[in-house]
Amino acid sequence: xxxxxxxxxxxxxxxxxxxxxxxxxxxxxxxxxxxxxxxxxxxxxxxxxxxxxxxxxxxxxxxxxxxxxxxxxxxxxxxxxxxxxxxxxxxxxxxxxxxxxxxxxxxxxxxxxxxxxxxxxxxxxxxxxxxxxxxxxxxxxxxxxxxxxxxxxxxxxxxxxxxxxxxxxxxxxxxxxxxxxxxxxxxxxxxxxxxxxxxxxxxxxxxxxxxxxxxxxxxxxxxxxxxxxxxxxxxxxxxxxxxxxxxxxxxxxxxxxxxxxxxxxxxxxxxxxxxxxxxxxxxxxxxxxxxxxxxxxxxxxxxxxxxxxxxxxxxxxxxxxxxxxxxxxxxxxxxxxxxxxxxxxxxxxxxxxxxxxxxxxxxxxxxxxxxxxxxxxxxxxxxxxxxxxxxxxxxxxxxxxxxxxxxxxxxx
Amino acid sequence: xxxxxxxxxxxxxxxxxxxxxxxxxxxxxxxxxxxxxxxxxxxxxxxxxxxxxxxxxxxxxxxxxxxxxxxxxxxxxxxxxxxxxxxxxxxxxxxxxxxxxxxxxxxxxxxxxxxxxxxxxxxxxxxxxxxxxxxxxxxxxxxxxxxxxxxxxxxxxxxxxxxxxxxxxx
Numbered sequence: 379x380x381x382x383x384x385x386x387x388x389x390x391x392x393x394x395x396x397x398x399x400x401x402x403x404x405x406x407x408x409x410x411x412x413x414x415x416x417x418x419x420x421x422x423x424x425x426x427x428x429x430x431x432x433x434x435x436x437x438x439x440x441x442x443x444x445x446x447x448x449x450x451x452x453x454x455x456x457x458x459x460x461x462x463x464x465x466x467x468x469x470x471x472x473x474x475x476x477x478x479x480x481x482x483x484x485x486x487x488x489x490x491x492x493x494x495x496x497x498x499x500x501x502x503x504x505x506x507x508x509x510x511x512x513x514x515x516x517x518x519x520x521x522x523x524x525x526x527x528x529x530x531x532x533x534x535x536x537x538x539x540x541x542x543x544x545x546x547x548x549x550x551x552x553x554x555x556x557x558x559x560x561x562x563x564x565x566x567x568x569x570x571x572x573x574x575x576x577x578x579x580x581x582x583x584x585x586x587x588x589x590x591x592x593x594x595x596x597x598x599x600x601x602x603x604x605x606x607x608x609x610x611x612x613x614x615x616x617x618x619x620x621x622x623x624x625x626x627x628x629x630x631x632x633x634x635x636x637x638x639x640x641x642x643x644x645x646x647x648x649x650x651x652x653x654x655x656x657x658x659x660x661x662x663x664x665x666x667x668x669x670x671x672x673x674x675x676x677x678x679x680x681x682x683x684x685x686x687x688x689x690x691x692x693x694x695x696x697x698x699x700x701x702x703x704x705x706x707x708x709x710x711x712x713x714x715x716x717x718x719x720x721x722x723x724x725x726x727x728x729x730x731x732x733x734x735x736x737x738x739x740x741x742x743x744x745x746x747x748x749x750x751x752x753x754x755x756x757x758x759x760x761x762x763x764x765x766x767x768x769x770x771x772x773x774x775x776x777x778x779x780x781x782x783x784x785x786x787x788x789x790x
Numbered sequence: 791x792x793x794x795x796x797x798x799x800x801x802x803x804x805x806x807x808x809x810x811x812x813x814x815x816x817x818x819x820x821x822x823x824x825x826x827x828x829x830x831x832x833x834x835x836x837x838x839x840x841x842x843x844x845x846x847x848x849x850x851x852x853x854x855x856x857x858x859x860x861x862x863x864x865x866x867x868x869x870x871x872x873x874x875x876x877x878x879x880x881x882x883x884x885x886x887x888x889x890x891x892x893x894x895x896x897x898x899x900x901x902x903x904x905x906x907x908x909x910x911x912x913x914x915x916x917x918x919x920x921x922x923x924x925x926x927x928x929x930x931x932x933x934x935x936x937x938x939x940x941x942x943x944x945x946x947x948x949x950x951x952x953x954x955x956x957x958x959x960x
Contacts, residue, residue, distance in 0.1 A: 556906035557826050560928025564832045567932035596835055603828055603835075653879065 385523055386516045389480050389498050390473045394506040398422035401431050401458030405443065408457055412436050420495040420507040423461060430505055432461050433468035433497045469496035473506070481517045484510050536748055551645065555614050558607035565600045565607075572597055630781065632668045635702055635709065636661035642675045643700060646682060654695040655686065661702040665709060669781035673756040674711075677749045681713040681773050684745050689717025689771060708759075709779050714772035720765040728763060749775070758782055817848035818944055819867045823858040823886065824874040824904070827851075829928075833872065836933045842944055855882040859889060868899055869947040870940065875905040884920055891921045898950040900943040904928055 386392060395418040397411065408421060420435040434457070442460050443452060452460065469487060471480055475498075484496055495507045576593045579585040639659050647657065667674075682698055690696040702711045720728065729750040753761040759777030820837070822830045830851040837847045850868075852858035854877050862868065871890070875883035883903060890896050902924035903916065913925050923946060924939055931939075 556927070556929050557829065560904075560906060560931055561826070561828050561832050563929060564836060564931050564933055564936060567934060568832070568836050571933055592839075596838070599831070600835055603832055607828060 386520060387477060388473070389471060389475050389477065389508060389513075391477075392508050392512050392516055394473070394498060394508055395419060395495075396504065396506040398424055398505055399457070400424050401426070401461065402456045404454055405457055405460065406453040408434070408439060409443070409453065412439060418507065419509045420497075422497055422505040422507060423457060424505070425458075428503070430470055430497065430499065431458070433470075433495065433507060434461070435495050435507075438494070468494075470505075471496065471498055473498040473500050477513065477517050477520050481513055484513055535744060536751060551614060554647075555611050558611040558614075561607045562604060562611070565603045569597060569600050569604075572600070629672070630668070630670055632666060633671050634663075635665040635667050635704075635711075636663055638667075638671055638674075639678065639700060639702060639711070642678055643682065646679055653686075653690075655690060656695075656697040657682070657700075658697065659700045661700075662704070665702060665704045665779070667709060667779050669777070669779075670756060673752045674775075674777075677752040677757070677761075677775055678711065678713070680745045680749045681775070684749075684773075685713060685715040685717065685771070689715040689719075691718070704779060707779050708776055710774055710776045712772055712774045714770060716770040719767040719769050720763070720771050721767060722765075725763060725765060729761065746773075749773075753777065815845050816867070817846045818842060818869050819848050819850060819865065820870045820872065820940065821850050821852060821858060821861060821868050822872045823852045823855065823877075823883070824872075825853050825877040826874075827853065829874070829904075833936065836936050837940060840937065840940075842941055847940070854878050855886040858886055862890065862894060862896075870900045870902065870943045872940075873901055873903050875903060884916070887920045887922055897921075898947060898954060900924070900947045900950075902926065902939055902943055904931065 397418040397420075399408065399411075399421055401423050403423075411417070411421060417436065420433050421439075423431045423434055425431040445452075469483060471483060475483075480496075485492060487494070493510050495509050496513075498506050498508055500506065572593050576585065576590065579589060636659075639661055643657055643659055678700070682700065685698050689698075696715060696717050698713065698715045700711065700713050702709060704710075728746050730747065750761050753759050753775055757775070757777040758781060759775065761773065761775050763771060763773050765771035822833050824830060830849070834849050837849060840847050850861055850865075852861055856878065858871070858873075871886075873883045873886060875881065877883060879885075883905070887901055887903075890899060890901065900923045901921070903922055904926050906928045916922065917925055923943060926935070926939060
């Protein structure tokens with residue numbers, strides 16, 4: 379009944395003792411049943427018409443039997459008479475009751491009865507008994523499963539948010555690459571035609587000096603275009619690959635902070651060309667980190683995209699400045715914008731999961747929560763925000779320059 | 791391969807009629823709107839020297855939708871606009887389509903979108919929602935494809951102009 383494979387949700391999923399007897403049964407018969415090899419924790423007592431009269435637990439029965447004056451006599455009397463001496467009504471619940479509701483009822487009994495078994499009613503009119511300990515253990519397992527499910531769901535959502543950020547990175551790069559690739563395609567196919575044309579003229583003895591020079595001029599120009607655009611495409615792909623590999627891996631390595639920040643921001647640069655928002659980086663040359671650049675890139679990208687999405691209105695100009703400093707062994711990376719700022723009443727909520735001002739517009743409310751997670755649990759640091767309405771916002775990520783945990787596989 | 795006389799280079803002296811002079815025939819004016827200078831250059835290389843119905847093609851480049859607006863405000867002889875979508879904003883090109891059709895009330899000029907990002911302007915939606923005459927991805931524009939796109943667009947332009955003239959006369 380308590381198999382791990384089937385999660386218990388209702389009383390019918392628990393161990394139910396289906397022992398019952400009529401209230402005319404003699405005490406000695408009940409004694410015999412409580413002394414069997416596998417004694418039930420309680421026996422349901424039925425009235426004359428087969429309805430529920432009460433529940434007799436083993437401790438309660440023993441207590442009744444042990445009362446002074448004529449225990450021998452009581453063994454030979456119908457049990458119904460004895461039940462009249464018990465004031466409390468036994469708890470009776472439908473067997474379909476949910477575990478949480480049943481536990482609430484069982485625990486709201488008087489203190490001295492809390493550990494008494496309780497009775498359940500089946501649909502067919504029969505009855506049974508369940509031990510309160512079994513119910514509480516089932517409830518505990520149930521809560522553990524619920525918590526685990528919630529944690530899994532939240533982890534999945536956070537992961538999905540990270541993948542969504544990666545997706546927007548890919549989309550930006552795809553757009554940026556398609557222009558040089560389109561130029562390459564047009565130019566290289568033109569080269570084929572120019573060559574075929576020159577060959578044809580030559581074969582037909584129609585090749586003039588002017589045609590040759592014009593053809594060569596075009597070929598030279600086309601070649602320069604090919605070279606320049608192939609270089610651009612290669613540079614874009616290279617920059618993106620570096621960031622994407624870090625983004626999805628958890629390799630620890632040493633890296634120079636300034637150039638790394640520039641690489642990361644270059645990879646999301648395409649998104650910013652569409653609007654007049656200036657993105658700048660300033661970082662002293664000498665800051666060298668030893669840690670996890672991937673999570674740092676994720677946090678940074680989320681912060682910058684958050685500013686991009688929320689700080690400015692649709693058409694307005696603006697600036698996002700990323701700056702880094704190092705004091706002692708702590709590095710601080712600040713993403714500051716000169717946008718509309720954050721309302722003081724919302725400031726404490728921005729890192730909460732699922733908090734968003736853009737529900738229904740694609741906002742998941744997880745972007746800054748992911749940053750918080752990365753800052754605290756992965757980078758072993760912290761994240762803070764300062765903002766004033768109308769004067770922009772500044773998010774500061776602080777983390778140790780040398781990551782304190784040596785393990786290679788701490789992040790999934 | 792062909793059996794060319796490789797030992798003997800056959801290049802003819804230039805004739806007087808080989809370089810086209812500025813002719814009296816009006817050229818086809820094609821406006822290339824793209825924030826990538828190289829996109830204009832490759833278009834010029836492919837269309838340069840091409841004649842259609844005895845008229846050469848002349849290109850005008852605009853590096854933004856705003857610049858294109860300025861050109862369109864000045865000249866009335868533009869037959870075709872080759873138009874990028876994502877420029878100064880995500881939909882600068884699409885806004886320019888609206889500007890041409892609604893504000894300038896120009897139904898004749900042919901508009902062909904050349905986009906690098908199908909995601910931001912999906913073909914189906916754009917063809918249904920915007921009054922355009924063609925749609926192409928930058929990554930599928932070979933020189934031949936560009937040439938056939940331009941020539942068919944110029945022919946449609948002629949038909950549109952003729953139909954409008956007939957309407958005015960009627």
